[in-house]
Amino acid sequence: MTGNEPDEPTAESRAVQYDPESSRYDLYECPDCDNIVLALGRDEPPMSCHDNPMERVTDMEMSVQPPDVKQVLLQAFGLPKAGLDICLCVIGEGPLSANEVAESLGYDRSTITRYLSKLVELGLLERSELNREAGGVVNVYHSVDLERMRRETLIGFYVWAGEAAALIEDANLTKQDYLEGNPDQDLPDIFWESFPDR
Numbered sequence: 347m348t349g350n351e352p353d354e355p356t357a358e359s360r361a362v363q364y365d366p367e368s369s370r371y372d373l374y375e376c377p378d379c380d381n382i383v384l385a386l387g388r389d390e391p392p393m394s395c396h397d398n399p400m401e402r403v404t405d406m407e408m409s410v411q412p413p414d415v416k417q418v419l420l421q422a423f424g425l426p427k428a429g430l431d432i433c434l435c436v437i438g439e440g441p442l443s444a445n446e447v448a449e450s451l452g453y454d455r456s457t458i459t460r461y462l463s464k465l466v467e468l469g470l471l472e473r474s475e476l477n478r479e480a481g482g483v484v485n486v487y488h489s490v491d492l493e494r495m496r497r498e499t500l501i502g503f504y505v506w507a508g509e510a511a512a513l514i515e516d517a518n519l520t521k522q523d524y525l526e527g528n529p530d531q532d533l534p535d536i537f538w539e540s541f542p543d544r
Contacts, residue, residue: 361411371384371386372402374400374403376395377401379395381395384504384507386500415430422507425461425464425465425468431453432458432461432462432465433471436462436471436487436489437471441474441476443484443486444458444462444487447462462487465487469502470495470498470499471489471490472490
């Protein structure tokens with residue numbers, strides 16, 4: 347390095363905090379219980395709890411690493427780079443057969459067919475049959491309606507986020523039980539290793 351290049355951003359510098367004044371989403375909590383909800387595109391609390399409006403969260407101090415779209419597709423939907431490439435290829439150029447996608451991207455056909463099936467299963471692509479001029483039928487893939495894709499991906503992500511939230515809650519309850527049962531001991535380093543994976 348010559349000293350003129352900008353430093354690579356560190357994990358700390360990329361971290362973000364929830365800011366209710368500038369976020370594209372809102373977090374609300376019930377003042378009477380542990381209920382917390384995430385809302386997109388709303389100006390008012392999305393629901394009430396105990397017959398009272400939920401209150402906007404304003405005091406979160408924890409910073410988090412913002413995800414990119416590849417991380418979200420990988421973590422929430424199990425789609426690594428190849429799956430994302432295939433999805434974007436079909437959305438941009440479809441309808442395409444598996445062979446046409448393979449030719450366009452240079453991936454092995456077995457990889458293409460595996461991820462095309464996964465993308466159809468997730469609701470990101472649709473499969474239909476096309477009659478060939480020379481005879482026979484071939485499966486082709488094309489993008490779904492944009493509103494349907496938006497709904498399916500948001501609901502899919504919320505299911506994943508709900509599972510993650512439940513896992514965190516289970517971990518916190520397990521930690522609480524451990525500390526209550528061992529009041530004279532600190533939480534051991536191996537505690538999280540003993541927490542069962544789902």
